[in-house]
Amino acid sequence: MKTPTSLDHLIESLRCLPGVGPKSAQRMAYHLLQRDQAGAKRLAHALTHALDTLRHCEKCNSFTEVEVCDLCLSPKRDDSLLCVVEMPADLLMMEQAHCYRGLYFVLMGRLSPLDGVGPREIHLDRLVRRATDGIVQEVVLATNFTVEGEATAHYISELLTPRGIKVTRIARGLPVGGELEHVDSGTLAQAVLERRNVS
Amino acid sequence: MVNANKTRLEDQPAYVLHTYPYRETSLIVEVFSQEHGRLPLVARGARRPKSAVRGLLLSFQPLALSWFGKNELRTLHSAEWQGGQPLLQGKALICGFYLNELLLKLLHRDDPHEQLFLYYQQTLQELARRTDHAAILRRFEKRLLQELGYALMLDREAGTGQQVVAEEGYRYVIEHGPVRQSAGQNGVELRGKTLLDLAVDDYTDPVTLQQGKALMRTLINHYLGDQPLHTRQLLKDLQQL
Numbered sequence: 001m002k003t004p005t006s007l008d009h010l011i012e013s014l015r016c017l018p019g020v021g022p023k024s025a026q027r028m029a030y031h032l033l034q035r036d037q038a039g040a041k042r043l044a045h046a047l048t049h050a051l052d053t054l055r056h057c058e059k060c061n062s063f064t065e066v067e068v069c070d071l072c073l074s075p076k077r078d079d080s081l082l083c084v085v086e087m088p089a090d091l092l093m094m095e096q097a098h099c100y101r102g103l104y105f106v107l108m109g110r111l112s113p114l115d116g117v118g119p120r121e122i123h124l125d126r127l128v129r130r131a132t133d134g135i136v137q138e139v140v141l142a143t144n145f146t147v148e149g150e151a152t153a154h155y156i157s158e159l160l161t162p163r164g165i166k167v168t169r170i171a172r173g174l175p176v177g178g179e180l181e182h183v184d185s186g187t188l189a190q191a192v193l194e195r196r197n198v199s
Numbered sequence: 200m201v202n203a204n205k206t207r208l209e210d211q212p213a214y215v216l217h218t219y220p221y222r223e224t225s226l227i228v229e230v231f232s233q234e235h236g237r238l239p240l241v242a243r244g245a246r247r248p249k250s251a252v253r254g255l256l257l258s259f260q261p262l263a264l265s266w267f268g269k270n271e272l273r274t275l276h277s278a279e280w281q282g283g284q285p286l287l288q289g290k291a292l293i294c295g296f297y298l299n300e301l302l303l304k305l306l307h308r309d310d311p312h313e314q315l316f317l318y319y320q321q322t323l324q325e326l327a328r329r330t331d332h333a334a335i336l337r338r339f340e341k342r343l344l345q346e347l348g349y350a351l352m353l354d355r356e357a358g359t360g361q362q363v364v365a366e367e368g369y370r371y372v373i374e375h376g377p378v379r380q381s382a383g384q385n386g387v388e389l390r391g392k393t394l395l396d397l398a399v400d401d402y403t404d405p406v407t408l409q410q411g412k413a414l415m416r417t418l419i420n421h422y423l424g425d426q427p428l429h430t431r432q433l434l435k436d437l438q439q440l
Binding site for chain 1: 217220222223251253254255257258259260280282285286287288289290292293295296297299300303429430432433436437440
């Protein structure tokens with residue numbers, strides 16, 4: 001039996017999602033059409049709406065529906081501090097930790113030399129413009145502690161340090177409340193290498 | 200049972216060259232192992248937050264890996280931290296990416312290169328501890344080409360077999376070797392001294408370093424075909440900042 005064209009098209013479109021192969025796409029399509037047509041309508045509407053209204057904040061580059069997002073406009077934030085994170089989820093984690101009162105810049109990615117993602121692909125020029133507005137004094141690098149996150153942090157520090165901006169990197173080591181017995185060897189080894197004076 | 204044992208390998212010294220996300224929570228890990236060369240492994244569940252191998256599957260760190268399977272894509276069973284290699288940072292890290300890109304693009308899968316593995320290990324140690332990165336990279340490139348079967352002829356002229364003279368000018372012709380500068384128009388121009396320095400890995404002369412870089416770039420481009428090297432561009436971008 002030949003699959004109708006519109007069904008084929010739906011299955012093919014669902015495959016653009018990460019981790020969705022032909023089988024999963026087919027399962028999703030049948031579910032939406034057969035079991036949950038209301039859900040399917042909601043999904044279609046939400047997608048169109050999000051695509052039409054969402055854009056990148058002029059200041060922090062995260063998703064927003066207005067020109068500059070609420071967080072960037074908040075008078076309670078310290079605008080001399082700028083924290084660089086890879087993804088919006090990282091920004092949310094930083095906020096949940098209640099440890100930081102400055103502003104953010106979301107890269108929406110990271111340098112990944114082996115995948116061909118270079119400084120141009122993640123628009124580091126926008127970060128430079130943001131960080132050199134004359135108000136930002138210190139840039140806190142909170143990219144991931146993966147090799148790609150480290151490469152990104154290094155590149156950004158090479159970009160900003162010559163422009164007279166203080167660049168700092170969040171620390172790494174044992175987790176708070178962590179026990180040596182249960183920590184992974186890589187973390188422990190690096191924590192010993194990066195040990196500091198107790199004064 | 201017998202079959203399963205045959206396809207299982209335990210505690211193989213190896214390095215992670217690159218990882219790609221795979222399905223919802225897994226990773227494909229491209230590794231360079233001492234005895235089995237470059238091969239892809241799937242690390243099931245490695246992207247889950249509590250995964251035991253999550254913090255271990257880092258590039259540039261010596262690991263002992265166990266895997267099983269008969270297909271091209273084998274399954275990672277366990278990874279053990281071997282240690283002794285500080286994490287690469289800053290420029291050294293970008294140089295490390297360059298080594299990995301060369302290995303990913305020039306080594307064939309399942310082709311063992313034990314000498315090259317040991318040399319890669321030594322090179323990573325040097326990158327972490329020293330700052331003469333250019334000399335370290337040139338030496339690695341030379342060894343890599345040699346291991347791939349494209350060893351460079353450096354101290355003798357191609358064709359005639361005459362000893363290279365430090366004061367003379369030469370051209371290095373790809374897949375042939377050095378010829379006297381007057382003998383043609385093809386090839387990379389360099390001094391006799393550069394050739395002799397490269398032969399003994401002496402990179403103290405800045406001209407040798409500069410001409411050696413041009414020579415290696417031409418040779419590596421030739422063997423890569425038309426594949427671009429992304430890390431080379433990144434190193435260039437960094438230098439221009």
